[in-house]
Amino acid sequence: MPPEPLQSVDSTAPPIPPIPIEEVARAPLPGMAIPGALAFSPDDRFITYLLSPEANLVRQLYLFNPETGEHSLLLSPPDGGATEQNIPLEEALRRERQRQLEVGVTQYAWAEHANRLLIPLPDGLPLPKAGVFAEAQAQVVAANIAHRALGKRGPRIFDGVGRCFLEVGGGAAAMADGDFYARSRQISMKQPSVVWHWAKLAFEKYWLWRWYG
Numbered sequence: 301m302p303p304e305p306l307q308s309v310d311s312t313a314p315p316i317p318p319i320p321i322e323e324v325a326r327a328p329l330p331g332m333a334i335p336g337a338l339a340f341s342p343d344d345r346f347i348t349y350l351l352s353p354e355a356n357l358v359r360q361l362y363l364f365n366p367e368t369g370e371h372s373l374l375l376s377p378p379d380g381g382a383t384e385q386n387i388p389l390e391e392a393l394r395r396e397r398q399r400q401l402e403v404g405v406t407q408y409a410w411a412e413h414a415n416r417l418l419i420p421l422p423d424g425l426p427l428p429k430a431g432v433f434a435e436a437q438a439q440v441v442a443a444n445i446a447h448r449a450l451g452k453r454g455p456r457i458f459d460g461v462g463r464c465f466l467e468v469g470g471g472a473a474a475m476a477d478g479d480f481y482a483r484s485r486q487i488s489m490k491q492p493s494v495v496w497h498w499a500k501l502a503f504e505k506y507w508l509w510r511w512y513g
Contacts, residue, residue, distance in 0.1 A: 335362075337407070341415050348374065348417070350405055358404040361419070375405055375419060376457070427480055432462040465500035466492075473497040 333355035339348050347366065350359040361375040408419045420426055427433055437458050444455040460481025466474045466489070473496040478487030490496065 336402075339408075339410055342410055342413060343415060346415075348408070348410070350402070350408075352402075352404070357402050359402050359406065361405045361408060361417075374417075427460065428462075428464075430462065430464045432464050433460075433480075436462060465496060465503065467497070467500070468492045471497055473500050475499075 333352050335349040335351045336359070337348075337350045340346070341348070345365070345367070347364040349362055349364065351362055352359050360373060362371055363374050364371050405419065408417055410417060418426060440456045440458045446452075447455055459479075461477075461479050463475060463477030466476050468474055472492045472494055474492040475490040475496050476487060477489075480487075
């Protein structure tokens with residue numbers, strides 16, 4: 301069978317622009333700003349992934365709901381997350397060995413038997429497990445749900461600032477507060493005393509009364 305004749309090219313079509321040399325040398329490469337670190341939630345209802353909305357190296361954490369087809373932003377660090385300037389030496393060496401260039405949210409993990417995410421901070425440590433942080437995060441989530449339901453913009457962001465009591469024994473306690481999302485953790489602690497111990501007991505009784513009457 302003889303080959304088909306060549307079709308003429310439309311000379312009126314606009315020419316394809318050349319790819320600038322900066323685009324060839326930048327990271328990620330053109331077309332490679334795609335989702336990464338995909339993972340299923342323990343109940344297989346959701347899929348999480350890291351993605352840069354600006355098609356650069358700064359990644360954020362997203363969640364995909366297969367039932368609704370909705371993609372939602374889970375975490376966008378207010379200070380940019382992990383960068384080459386704020387990570388410890390051990391983390392910098394690990395990134396170098398793995399040829400990892402991405403910054404922002406660089407890693408996360410699901411709990412084995414619960415729909416909970418562990419996201420280390422830039423210094424490699426997690427947020428302290430304290431009720432004050434859980435309450436602040438819940439308020440941000442509730443406000444963002446209300447914003448979306450009412451069609452408003454400007455979602456709130458959890459800033460990582462909090463304080464809590466620390467029992468030191470001997471009937472005394474201290475008050476610690478800090479900015480745990482800062483590039484280097486800024487933590488201060490009041491001098492332990494009996495006053496802080498009684499303040500802690502009063503704080504506990506207030507919350508028990510507020511929630512249970």
